[in-house]
Amino acid sequence: MAIHPRKSGTLRSAADLVAAGLLPPAAAAMAERVGQAYAVAITPTLAALMDPADADDPIARQFLPSGAELETTPEERPDPIGDAPHSPVPGVVHRYPDRVLLTPLLVCPVYCRFCFRRARVGDADGTLGPDEMEAALAYVAEHTELREVIVTGGDPLMLPPGRIAALVGRLAAIPHLDTIRFHSRIPVADPGRVGESLVGALRSVPGGPAVWLAVHVNHPRELGDEARAALARLADAGVPLLSQTVLLKGVNDRVEVLEALMRALVRHRVRPYYLHHPDLAPGTRHFRPTIAEGQALVRALRGRLSGIAQPTYVLDIPGGAGKVPVGPVYWNGAEATVVDPWGTGHSYSE
Numbered sequence: 001m002a003i004h005p006r007k008s009g010t011l012r013s014a015a016d017l018v019a020a021g022l023l024p025p026a027a028a029a030m031a032e033r034v035g036q037a038y039a040v041a042i043t044p045t046l047a048a049l050m051d052p053a054d055a056d057d058p059i060a061r062q063f064l065p066s067g068a069e070l071e072t073t074p075e076e077r078p079d080p081i082g083d084a085p086h087s088p089v090p091g092v093v094h095r096y097p098d099r100v101l102l103t104p105l106l107v108c109p110v111y112c113r114f115c116f117r118r119a120r121v122g123d124a125d126g127t128l129g130p131d132e133m134e135a136a137l138a139y140v141a142e143h144t145e146l147r148e149v150i151v152t153g154g155d156p157l158m159l160p161p162g163r164i165a166a167l168v169g170r171l172a173a174i175p176h177l178d179t180i181r182f183h184s185r186i187p188v189a190d191p192g193r194v195g196e197s198l199v200g201a202l203r204s205v206p207g208g209p210a211v212w213l214a215v216h217v218n219h220p221r222e223l224g225d226e227a228r229a230a231l232a233r234l235a236d237a238g239v240p241l242l243s244q245t246v247l248l249k250g251v252n253d254r255v256e257v258l259e260a261l262m263r264a265l266v267r268h269r270v271r272p273y274y275l276h277h278p279d280l281a282p283g284t285r286h287f288r289p290t291i292a293e294g295q296a297l298v299r300a301l302r303g304r305l306s307g308i309a310q311p312t313y314v315l316d317i318p319g320g321a322g323k324v325p326v327g328p329v330y331w332n333g334a335e336a337t338v339v340d341p342w343g344t345g346h347s348y349s350e
């Protein structure tokens with residue numbers, strides 16, 4: 001499937017995408033318009049996984065600009081999960097009592113066409129300057145109720161490994177923190193960056209807070225040889241690995257695809273964590289299944305997969321009220337029955 005050169009750099013313009021054979025020349029004007037509204041980037045690793053001959057290719061669908069992105073529906077909004085109203089200082093989002101998001105930058109290796117922060121990502125000005133980073137760290141240090149810092153963005157593993165190590169060191173010196181959790185797409189999008197220095201920066205120090213990594217993966221084909229090797233380097237270094245998957249129409253909204261993905265994750269020492277219902281980000285209607293469709297998929301997965309391979313299906317409530325599980329309910333209190341994964345009810349008396 002590697003039909004274009006692997007050595008070239010990240011594809012960013014409509015002309016790059018056409019030259020790489022990923023878009024027909026007739027789509028260049030559309031791609032340019034989309035690119036003016038939302039950041040575009042495709043790494044060589046992901047470009048090589050695409051099959052432009054397949055109109056329904058699940059990798060291409062996630063990253064290639066589409067004219068459908070220019071249509072915004074009334075319920076969509078630029079800040080779908082309400083980051084802004086919960087941001088006490090730049091780069092910090094504090095929604096839950098025990099944990100905060102820290103966003104050192106808003107740059108990603110690849111731009112997902114369904115991104116929940118698509119109105120903000122891709123902006124190099126979103127990188128925290130030294131003073132802003134000090135203010136963010138001071139906020140975490142002052143709020144002694146915090147136990148966990150979730151370093152996200154953008155993609156925090158785009159920072160040079162030395163800066164990541166320095167950030168982990170600063171956070172590790174805050175005595176009330178138990179956990180530092182990174183969220184990243186790098187192991188899939190640009191696995192070559194997961195070298196000794198990056199792995200070293202993520203290794204927990206004995207006695208210090210635990211450093212976890214949640215990897216964003218949506219389709220089993222994203223776990224190619226290079227991505228698997230990157231995950232193995234992280235797991236071998238003792239970095240606990242979680243996954244996040246966005247449930248996406250035309251990408252992974254079939255039970256066979258989700259099953260293969262969750263199996264592949266566990267096979268590569270990644271514990272499936274969340275299956276996200278897509279957020280109401282602008283121009284992403286074409287990616288959103290209904291919640292009822294998502295529940296049917298999750299119910300089917302329950303009948304097919306090991307417990308350690310089951311993600312929690314969650315919705316981030318629009319506006320900033322937080323994430324809640326929206327998976328199927330198996331317990332019917334009125335009838336005192338429990339439904340098994342194959343749909344049969346069983347009585348259960350308490």
Ligand SMILES: *Cc1c(COP(=O)(O)O)cnc(C)c1O
Nearest residue numbers: 093094095096099100101150323
């Ligand atoms: C998603 C999110 C978290 C993390 O939530 P978990 O359920 O712990 O994964 C924390 N803070 C904010 C503001 C979030 O949006």
Ligand code: SF4
Nearest residue numbers: 108111112115154185
């Ligand atoms: S990696 Fe995450 S933050 Fe970056 S574009 Fe994709 S969904 Fe958005």
